[in-house]
Every structure is written in C-alpha cells, then in structure tokens.
Amino acid sequence: MAADIHTLTGAYAVNALPDDERRMFEAHLDACDACRQEVAELQATAARLGAASAMTPPAGLREAVLGQLGDVRQEAPTRTSTLPDRSRISPSRRWMTSMLAPAAAIVAIAVLGLAAIVANLNERMDQIETASTQMTDVMAAADAQVIDVETGGPETVRVVLSEARNEAVFLVDGMAAAPEGHNFVLWLIDDEGGAEPAGTLVVDERGRANRVLAGELATTAAIGVTVEPADQPVRQPTTDPVMVAELTTT
Amino acid sequence: MRRRLTAHRTLTEKMPMEPDRRRRLTALTGGRTVTDEELMAAVARGDQAAFADLFDRFGGPVFGVVKRVVRDPSQSEEVAQEVLVEVWRTAARFDPDRGSAQTWILTMAHRRAIDRVRSEQASRDRTERIGVRDQVRAFDDVAESVELRFEHQQVREALSALTGLQREAVELAYYGGHTYREVAELLDTPLGTVKTRMRDGLIRLRDAMGVAR
Numbered sequence: 217m218a219a220d221i222h223t224l225t226g227a228y229a230v231n232a233l234p235d236d237e238r239r240m241f242e243a244h245l246d247a248c249d250a251c252r253q254e255v256a257e258l259q260a261t262a263a264r265l266g267a268a269s270a271m272t273p274p275a276g277l278r279e280a281v282l283g284q285l286g287d288v289r290q291e292a293p294t295r296t297s298t299l300p301d302r303s304r305i306s307p308s309r310r311w312m313t314s315m316l317a318p319a320a321a322i323v324a325i326a327v328l329g330l331a332a333i334v335a336n337l338n339e340r341m342d343q344i345e346t347a348s349t350q351m352t353d354v355m356a357a358a359d360a361q362v363i364d365v366e367t368g369g370p371e372t373v374r375v376v377l378s379e380a381r382n383e384a385v386f387l388v389d390g391m392a393a394a395p396e397g398h399n400f401v402l403w404l405i406d407d408e409g410g411a412e413p414a415g416t417l418v419v420d421e422r423g424r425a426n427r428v429l430a431g432e433l434a435t436t437a438a439i440g441v442t443v444e445p446a447d448q449p450v451r452q453p454t455t456d457p458v459m460v461a462e463l464t465t466t
Numbered sequence: 467m468r469r470r471l472t473a474h475r476t477l478t479e480k481m482p483m484e485p486d487r488r489r490r491l492t493a494l495t496g497g498r499t500v501t502d503e504e505l506m507a508a509v510a511r512g513d514q515a516a517f518a519d520l521f522d523r524f525g526g527p528v529f530g531v532v533k534r535v536v537r538d539p540s541q542s543e544e545v546a547q548e549v550l551v552e553v554w555r556t557a558a559r560f561d562p563d564r565g566s567a568q569t570w571i572l573t574m575a576h577r578r579a580i581d582r583v584r585s586e587q588a589s590r591d592r593t594e595r596i597g598v599r600d601q602v603r604a605f606d607d608v609a610e611s612v613e614l615r616f617e618h619q620q621v622r623e624a625l626s627a628l629t630g631l632q633r634e635a636v637e638l639a640y641y642g643g644h645t646y647r648e649v650a651e652l653l654d655t656p657l658g659t660v661k662t663r664m665r666d667g668l669i670r671l672r673d674a675m676g677v678a679r
Contacts, residue, residue, distance in 0.1 A: 226665025232639035263572040268621035270526035293558040
C-alpha cells in the first residue's frame with residue numbers, strides 16, 4: 217500500500233476509493249505536495265467530464281434552490297492565522313493518525329497567575345501584526361488569561377480567555393489540517409457534558425489555526441475539538457474529541 | 467470556455483442568456499464577463515442574485531453529474547438541490563488559488579452523488595453481478611438532454627483517444643460511481659492495473675484537454 221500510494225491520485229479524483237482508503241489517502245495528501253498537485257489537476261479533469269454531461273435541470277429545481285437560500289445560514293469566511301512565528305513543529309503524521317483514532321487526548325490545564333500573563337501578553341501583542349480586532353480585544357482585555365495546554369503531542373495549544381468579555385481565543389500550532397471534506401469543530405463543554413458548537417478551526421498550510429470563541433465561558437468546563445463532516449450541519453459532536461482542554465480554576 | 471448556458475430545453479433549442487442579465491453582469495465589471503470565481507466571491511458575501519447567476523451556469527452541469535451517477539430522476543433532483551444549497555452555504559470556503567469554481571462545484575456534486583449511491587448500496591444487497599454493458603452507460607448514451615456543445619465534443623474526442631481499459635476504468639468510476647475495487651471486478655482486471663489505468667487515463671485526458679487546474 218505505502219509503496220504505491222501515489223498511484224491512487226486517479227482513483228481519488230474520481231471518488232473511486234472506498235471510505236477507509238479515502239481517509240488514508242487524504243492523510244497522505246497532507247504530507248505529499250506532488251500528490252496534492254496531481255490530485256488538483258485530475259479533479260479539474262474529472263470536472264470537465266462532469267461539465268460535458270450537463271443536462272437540463274428539472275423545471276422546479278431553480279426555484280426550489282433559490283427559495284431555500286433565505287433559510288440557510290452561510291458559513292463565515294475563515295480567518296488566516298496570525299500567530300507569531302515561534303519555533304515551529306511541523307505537522308506530523310502522528311497527529312493525523314491520532315486524530316483518526318477515536319481515543320481522545322485528555323489534557324488538564326490550570327489557569328495561571330495574572331502578572332506573568334500580562335507580560336506574556338504584551339510580548340505577544342507586539343508580535344501579532346494583523347490580528348483581527350476581535351481577537352486583539354480578547355487578548356488585550358484587562359482580565360485576559362493565557363493558558364498553555366500540554367497536549368503530549370507535537371501541537372502547541374494556547375487559550376487566551378477573558379471572562380469579562382465572555383470570549384476566548386483558541387490558538388494552535390503544528391497541527392495537520394482536517395481530512396478533506398471534514399472540519400475541526402470547537403465545542404464549549406459544560407459541567408454536565410453538554411456541548412455547544414463554537415465554530416470551526418481551520419488549520420493553515422503552516423499548521424496553525426485560531427478561533428475566537430464566544431459563549432457562556434463562565435459555565436464552560438472544557439473546550440473540545442472534534443472532526444466533523446464538512447457537508448452536514450453541526451449540532452452535536454458525531455465523533456470522539458481529538459482534543460479536550462479542561463478549564464480548571466485554581 | 468468559461469461561459470455556460472444551461473437552460474436549454476432540447477439539443478437544438480438553445481436558450482441564450484437573457485439580455486437583461488448579461489447587461490447587468492457586464493455593468494458590474496465594466497464590460498468584462500464576470501468569471502465563475504468572481505461570482506463565487508459575491509455568493510460568499512451573501513449575494514442571492516449572484517447565486518442565481520451561478521445557478522444558471524452550473525445548475526445543468528451539477529444536475530448532469532448527479533443524474534449520471536444516481537440515475538433515478540427524483541433522487542437526482544434531491545441530491546442536486548442539496549449540492550447547490552451546499553455551494554451557497556459553504557461558498558466562503560472556496561479558494562480560487564486551489565482550483566476553479568467549476569472544479570470545486572462539480573467535485574462536490576460528484577462526491578454527493580457517490581455518497582448517495584454508496585449508502586443505498588450499503589442498505590441493499592447488491593451482490594448480484596450485472597454485466598458491464600448494463601452497468602456503464604457509455605459517454606454518448608445519455609444524449610436525450612445532454613447539451614451539445616464544444617465542451618462535450620472535446621471531451622468525447624479526448625475519451626476516444628484513451629485505450630479501451632483506460633476509458634472503461636475512468637467511465638465506470640466517474641459516470642458509473644463504482645469504487646476501483648468494483649471496477650476491477652467488473653472488468654475482471656487486477657486491482658493494481660485498474661488503479662494505474664484510472665490514473666494514466668485521467669492524465670491523458672488532462673493533457674488532451676489542456677487542463678490546468
């Protein structure tokens with residue numbers, strides 16, 4: 217399998233891989249520039265086969281689709297990461313493997329003292345040139361707490377939390393992108409285990425992602441990340457979390 | 467190449483884009499035709515009129531792709547509707563640096579169609595082997611409502627330049643919606659060969675049609 221995995225570009229481009237092999241190949245794509253380029257070209261080729269078989273749609277389809285738009289909330293554009301360039305760990309396949317495994321890495325984190333945080337925050341603020349206003353607001357909040365999360369893996373996770381603003385910023389580095397057709401979804405988990413979706417986490421090509429979390433942070437016991445199919449509305453987690461950061465107050 | 471007329475009634479009665487719409491589109495860009503990618507950007511900003519234009523370009527191709535794989539007309543309509551609403555919902559995810567709007571939309575349509583037939587397949591016992599001839603509808607079989615145009619002609623020529631095995635492998639997978647394992651079985655050919663033929667067949671098509679990405 218490993219030896220000839222590159223030859224799967226064709227089968228992948230025409231969606232001829234069974235689900236398990238598709239996921240495996242997507243993990244490979246993440247690490248193989250040549251395959252990614254070839255897949256892009258072969259998908260474009262396959263799309264030409266599709267375009268050439270255009271058919272007149274049924275009479276009611278146009279109206280049915282256009283009539284539905286008002287009821288469908290559009291996804292917000294994804295932000296590009298603006299994390300400062302720390303010594304970076306490149307996305308590893310180990311993470312990809314562990315992400316596909318159902319077992320979750322449970323990580324407990326403690327809230328740090330405020331003084332160290334302000335110093336740290338100032339330094340970080342200097343490094344961040346183009347952070348979005350919202351994110352800056354959270355980081356600059358007088359009560360901002362910076363929480364570094366021990367993941368035990370190659371990824372670095374940091375949460376900046378402002379209880380006064382009821383907002384937090386979730387930052388990751390060294391993380392592999394979600395498998396194609398899937399998103400990382402963030403969840404605010406309360407004491408009783410109830411989970412509220414808090415948006416998607418889009419990992420850029422350098423393995424970084426950030427997301428502003430807004431919600432009832434006072435009652436949030438943990439922040440979780442799951443892998444969810446991109447083509448379905450997200451209401452409840454459908455997979456075990458790949459990461460859970462517990463917020464414990466000390 | 468990019469401009470698309472999708473509201474044809476029959477092979478011969480092509481309906482040109484209404485003059486109104488064309489005027490409006492050109493007004494937006496100062497005389498230049500709006501590209502698919504520009505439409506996508508407007509759609510991502512919530513522009514419903516832009517989505518209507520996008521539908522007029524891609525409604526036919528999306529329905530065609532889905533119908534090819536799903537076959538059943540009412541299910542095809544359902545899947546096509548899901549795909550188009552999905553395009554609206556996730557338009558912000560489209561990145562023109564990574565490929566054309568056509569590729570993005572039709573890849574989504576094809577995958578959705580495949581998902582539909584595979585989930586059906588899973589719930590139904592489809593162990594009986596049906597002859598390849600019944601399974602594949604060769605590229606030209608669906609002529610009733612296929613739009614006749616340059617693109618169609620070009621694809622037909624490119625397909626006819628493939629070897630028999632390349633062509634069958636690509637068509638069974640793309641138009642037939644089969645996994646490469648099923649294709650191998652249908653063609654009574656080793657798995658490795660099928661994978662390779664699928665890939666080199668597509669590469670040959672890519673080169674013949676001058677596909678960038």
